[in-house]
Amino acid sequence: METRGLIREKFILEGLNCANCATKIEKRVSELDEVKQSKMNFTMKTLDVEVDGDLEEVAVKIAKLVDEIEPGVKARIKEKSSKFEKELILEGLGCADCAAKMEREIKQLEGVDQASINFVAQKLKIKVHHSSYLESTLTAVKRIIQEIEPGVIVREELSESSHGYSSTDNSNLKSEFVRLGVGIVFFIAALVLKLNFWGELALYGIAYLTIGGKVLLKSAKNISKGQIFDENFLMSVATIGAFAIKEFPEGVAVMLFYEVGELFQDIAVNRSRRSIKSLMDIRPDYANLKIDGELKKVDPNQVKVGDIIVVKPGEKVPLDGEVIGGESMVDTSALTGESVPRKVKTGKEILSGFINKDGLLTIEVSSDFRQSTVNKILELVENAASEKAPTENFITKFARYYTPIVVFSALALAVVPPLVIPTATFSQWLYRALVFLVVSCPCALVVSIPLGFFGGIGAASKHGVLVKGGNYLEALNSAKTVVMDKTGTLTEGTFKVTDIMSAEGFTKKELLELAAQAESNSNHPIALSILEAYEGEVGVAQLDSYQEIAGCGLKVVIAGKEVLAGNYKLMEREGITYLSPKQVGTVVHIATDGKYAGYILIADRIKIDAKEAIKGLKRLGIEQVIMLTGDNLQVAKSVADELGVDDYRAELLPQDKVTELEKLLKNKEEKDKLLFVGDGINDAPVLARADIGVAMGGLGSDAAIEAADVVLMKDKPSNLIDAINIAKFTRKVVWQNIIFALGIKGIVLLMGALGLANMWFAVFADVGVALLAVLNAMRITRIEN
Template structure:
């Protein structure tokens, strides 16, 4: 079982990578992941003491706390007071300015000591934390650490009398660290704000009293009161009152919904008007808001291939640059006549300054988690950065029909009796057969029967059987009623005429005698056609439909929506095999997504490259099964999910190209002596700041 912990004082992305790599090397902890964006450690053990010991062996300043007891705020994660940092940097800049302005004077013999004193004070002021960290790391025998390499580079500059550059590198490194921490903090604040849907309290009614308590202390069956302006703390059913409910936090829908007695409400929704009395149906740990928060927070553990590659790349990049720097420092002066060691050592020191891939290690997790957080506010729950990446690579989409492309609100449109029967008899027998079924079509038949004045008071149904993929059979007295599709009649060898009606058809029989059929109509969702068009505009090459409905009904929907192909009259197990054929026959290297309701289509959703469940608000099964969960019934959310995936991947690729491109350019320039330490600091910290700021754009998904 996975356990989550909060890491505190983790202000270095490279440190997060080292902690993860160290934990993964230990027995029983091979699946550990560290997310720098959320300070979250996900691992297979709950042994806090062991984890603390192992983490502190790598990063002594980092601490670990249980997830729920550690309240995360970006501001609380600042290891140093920003004002204190700014004060130290300001004094260091002043001393550096003196060194630069009076460089020639200070080089004079009688002022040489003063030059070293000024440079030394500025260096220690700006670099004390770096030096302290470097010393600790060396004691732990870890050489390829950002702070160790920065210390070697700047001390080397001191040794060759490049005092201004040694101080300048340390000062601007600290400025870059400050700006990077501020940018990371801003991104974390934005992400945590997106996830601030957890209710703080519940108004528990006990007898005639109402008291404010923690949502965790409320049990199913308790009565709570929600006033205007309060978050609904737990899932429940309204037993009194009326209110307009803002569901945007869960669904992304801005239009308020009116709820009254008998309606269901979910934790995290906001009561805008009136007062509600609600009977709690699920404890807080089982509520929708808890499952959503857990889903989004757990998403950090499912890393995209890009993220995994960059983690592996960072393991080799720094040693490679250090080895290159060592070669540059030693080999050219030995092999090339009249070459100064000082010149080549300086070039090597320049490479050490840009030897840490911080820009990539920081910005990529922030970009992915920003995309996941932004999607969640639009009612789109993505279970990991790997699935967010997968959304951008979808080339085929396969839809279920009922409830996905159509409304799934069935009505009896027509009743066609066979000889010797009338409409009322056919409807009555169908209603008896369907009475105990929860299928939407069954409910529409029962509703039509009661609307025509029918009553079940005189019926005693002794047996009821659901025949999956075919229909139902019920026994009432000495009569056996069946209601289902054409295949059910063939299964029971009941003679019947061929029916070519468009739409869903329910055939009815009594004791093996065919009575006639009922035509059930469904409607397309308003945005279904626009969704198909938008998917094609987004680069989706093939759009198909799988349905258990008959050929005519499926053909009608496919024609109206201009689908590429459809497959009808499929039993549940046939849907899986047909979907596997689609996977095997695809003529592109993209991924295939399946969109369904997450309950009846669970096997197909699980088989898809990207399984998408629609209308999953309050559905535990959908949240468990799917890779992407859409909290509303709007097909257009699928298009938005694809756009969010493409938007996030675009930002990640921009950061990779920018960071690697600039780093490699400056490695080349530094090796040739065309770039000094000033430029190297920009290549290191400047690019990291730019990449983090670019990653923060992943949060802005509302217009996609």
């Protein structure tokens, strides 16, 4: 094998839950000839490897090895996942039932790991085992799509101007209206003119073929491919049957009503698509790139890290960066839903998607467009539809069996009664069977249900809540237990020194200086608050050693002098007698060369909306709210009492939080869901283990977006109430549509069997109900802040 030099790559191990297996995987991968080093991060489910050789070949070996050790776990390269996946635009996709068929067939292709069609966004996302499968898979995918719905244009990426909509949409609508208009003219002529049988048949026939020719052609093509049970087949059989029993006007009228209904349904679906996508219309169109002192308007994708861009008043910030010139108020509502503008100035971070309100800002770009906040959020929301809710999966499965059952029931209805009932006529029961056929199309459910969930995800993003999929949105309805981290979730996470108590032989200044020297190398909020209180220069030139003691604090040696800084556990561990403050707060005890120097009291403020958030969760039916914290028992009790949480656990290490969560998961009902709300970085293991992980203040945080299922971008606990309310409203609308559609169809099926409903009723139960269900689903996108 030809050596290509060391390549460093990160693998994502999807579905990895066994820590012991993770250790085995790390060891076995490191033993591969081409692998020089492998490091496992079980918490983040990642494997970092150094490869000397062909990366693709090694990737296949690693994937196989991982599956052997823990079957079902998928190993994929994180940075180069685009080599193993592809996103396609399905321009002109108008049939939700067809989309479900496409997805089902594509999933069965050799080499395909995952396939998901987002009917609302008209996108297909495919993942394959290996890049070698990609070309053959794409060829097969295009064939399947054309077979199921001819005319759908398959493209690999959106043009810059289209934003997902076909430029031919308006002309297609016009041509449809013209075609139906011509058919209506012949239909009216047949009704008005008094002609003989053959004259009537000719006019009705022309009207029928003009209006329904497209349906007949689709039906014939599908039958030739073995795809029988769809709406085209049902309408064709029903209307041809009407002609067979000489009900010419009804056959034409039913086809006309069906086509008009389908046309208005398409218009409603497209409007809904635009409505949902407008909720996420935060993509910047251009960037003002500064080159040799001049500004050039370029595509954001062309800007590189380190480039200088200028954002004028009223423009969107196109990329993440640091403000190096200017001062302005920025509107952050597109990302966070927050209506109050935020001030930015030189030295401050600024994120893509913000809108500059007044000043001129000069920004040094810190990440390319692909890694920018706005692009991550767009990808997250658009890809959320691939994670389907259980209700969506049920409806898709239900539709597969519902239509054939109704078709065979219709066949029995046409044949059996004339054979067993002496007075029954074949034409009479054939007509009733045709009514059955028209009613059986499941479009109302297949279209409106995914539309509802995608609308809910879009509405949540407008409120500053990112939900990773319909499954998580639906799961929020079953939440009964909410476990919350304290620091940074219920409290601000910004610590401040509130008291300094020195022991005998030490001054407050000496005590603070010792603490500042000990904490000078730490980025922990408590350490930063001590350094801020000290205000002077910290002399650590003679730092001899630095040791962090997990769950206790620090032990450092400065100029030969040992300094301890930590909690009471550290003092007890070192056998030092200490003082206990009466005030509530985080206590940092200081000792030097075995002698107690005193303590520093640090307090963290409770967030303004935290108490109301707890009350709001209770009103929504949350049975218990539990707080977990690594802070001391006294501080935990004080915060818990003030907020009114049901229970709390204090002095926990990160692994202790996982243990406590496991206990809670074991004791809950299977149908109930447990939410964990944390900061998305330190709490990654608990976020991953909970039924639903919710990250606080995740705006711009890779760790939060990767670890959590839901991200609250405003950094407010009360946003969780918004998320649950949107989830409940989405479920309400979805079930309204399910009950309404099945209820109307059931009634009309019964009436049809009894001879009390004609085809007009049947067509209403099909396209009429579908149209109303789509319009109802659109209500979700209009949820107000």
